[in-house]
Amino acid sequence: MSLKATALPNPSVSQERPVTNDPVQGGRQFAFLLVDKFSMFSLAAAIDTFRSANRLLGRDFYGWTTVSADGDPVMASNGLPLKIDYSVADLPPVDILFVSVGLTTEFPGKSKVLAALRSWGRRGNALGALSVGSYLLAEAGQLDGYRCTIHWENRAGFVERFPDINCTGNVFEIDRKRYTCAGGTTSIDLMLEIVRGDFGSNLANGVANQFQHERIRSAGDRQRVGPERDLTGKSEKLRRIVELMADHLDEPLSAVQLAKSAGLSVRQVERLFLRHLNVTPGRYYMRLRLERARELLRQTNMPILDVAIATGFTSHSYFAQSYRLQFGRPPSEERRTTY
Template sequence: MDKKTPPTKIDTSAKKRRFVFVLLPQFTLLCFAAAVDALRIANRMAGKEIYSWTVTGEGGDTVSCSAGTQFKLDSDLPELSRDDTLMVCGGIDVQDGTTKRMLNWLRREARRGLRMGGLCTASYTLARAGLLDGKKATIHWENQDSFAEEFEDVILTKSVFVVDGNRMSTAGGTSSIDLMLTIIADDHGEDLANAVADQLIYSSIRTDQDTQRLSVPTRIGVRHPKLSQVIHMMEAHVEEPISPSVLASEVGMSTRQLERLFRRYLNRSPKRYYMELRLQKARNLLMQTDMSVINVALACGFASPSHFSKCYRAHYDTTPYRERGSHATRLSV
């Protein structure tokens, strides 16, 4: 403890809490590091150890994050205490790390009644274990489409993080900080949480009401209310696309005016922009789910597999079947 930094006043009635971080292969380093560092700083600012943590994973040896750095694990999926808080850390290709043994272990530990969270893409792992059924949850925006298709019993949100009873989830990246600050505030008060945020130079603490993606105007670099409104409608109706004439009518424009608006600001027609949105969702589903190509086509508003394949090839220079095959080959190497 730095002598110039006096301990922050905390709620001394709260018990010391242990976090168990489960690192899946190819986990995202930022989501893990942000969570651990928030706990470390909380201890420093409190002037005593109010949080401890251990790192585990299947095999109990080492695991690599998506950046390639290897981490030494403390144990191999141990038996936990009911008072522990378990955090699963996911990243790219989370399906590969979601093994039968991992799922069985998570289910066993969940029966003890302990709190569990999924950081970044690890909501997928908790959902596969059936631990998010009937619960609100979130996951990284890139995995939202595939998650929604696979887990109908989970109430998926676009929030930065979600706490629903004894289940927690984050969208990845710095959202781990927001969740940890919420936990610290609940455990020891707002003063300590704010002190931790200051140490992290984290000046804008988000709540579970904040959404994870940038607003449409920020994403496209254009602030035009009618254009944003049309894009919102497109994103909300991928499975059943809306015609340009209906989109134009909804925002009080003619079809020709809508065409000019898209050409001016996005250098493409509304039809082309809509098609790119649908193909991007299709690519996510092909890479992240076991859905058949036909079902992917239907989920993205294509009436026939042949039309879907033709549009996909024109945009990505490969067919949906080859895309899935090459992805599977990369994972098996």
């Protein structure tokens, strides 16, 4: 769909309080700034939400376009090339400029992209990010003073690198003119919130039904992080203990403290873990700490000793030994690996 760079009149379509103050009657235009290895799934989920809304509306209310550093085609993480409509220098006015990157935030033309994001933000324009795209917004200084989110797998590295930014663990966040989501199916939820703000819940629900999207999540819904995938349908007390473990990776809690938090004895906690997860609490806790260490090694430049300390290890040698046992390689080799 071609982009129409037009001024938009005041809103009167929505029957509910809109999620933004942007006008909606004349149509809305979005741009997606892509770099090599971007997530095709996250992009398609976002765009198809607007396509389906247009279909149910019976008119092309939502428009979209693609952007890259130089206007050249980009390759998605699944190997598919994508034709690009504009370079960052030629992008006409749009309602929101979304950023989508891959697992690495280093790429050719990065300086141009960061400069464009800063310029866009200085002019008071709205910016958004799908998944790891929040990294680029943060690097460009466009999340300072804003609430945001990022995919759970990248959150630890993001928080270490940008400790002053309020990065939640929610599926998406809308904070004034900043729109961020965790990627994947949360791209649908974020775009449905925009649709809901423009036209109300009936249209948003209709789009969700087209996708067989069982439940539209709200900004307050938490992401299902790694450990929680093990806990679907499990004991509530088990879930509480695992959440407590995940919140105390740098200073691990004792078995007695964990048991007390759930109103159980140490032996009862052991039986709970063995029955539901087939592992002892100590081994499960160690796995969480080492998985966090791997995230930090892959996503930050923290010295290995600092990574060890940040995940509750007081001995570098014990950390290295535990890491090798868990992942089959030492931390130093993990740091050299590019993903």
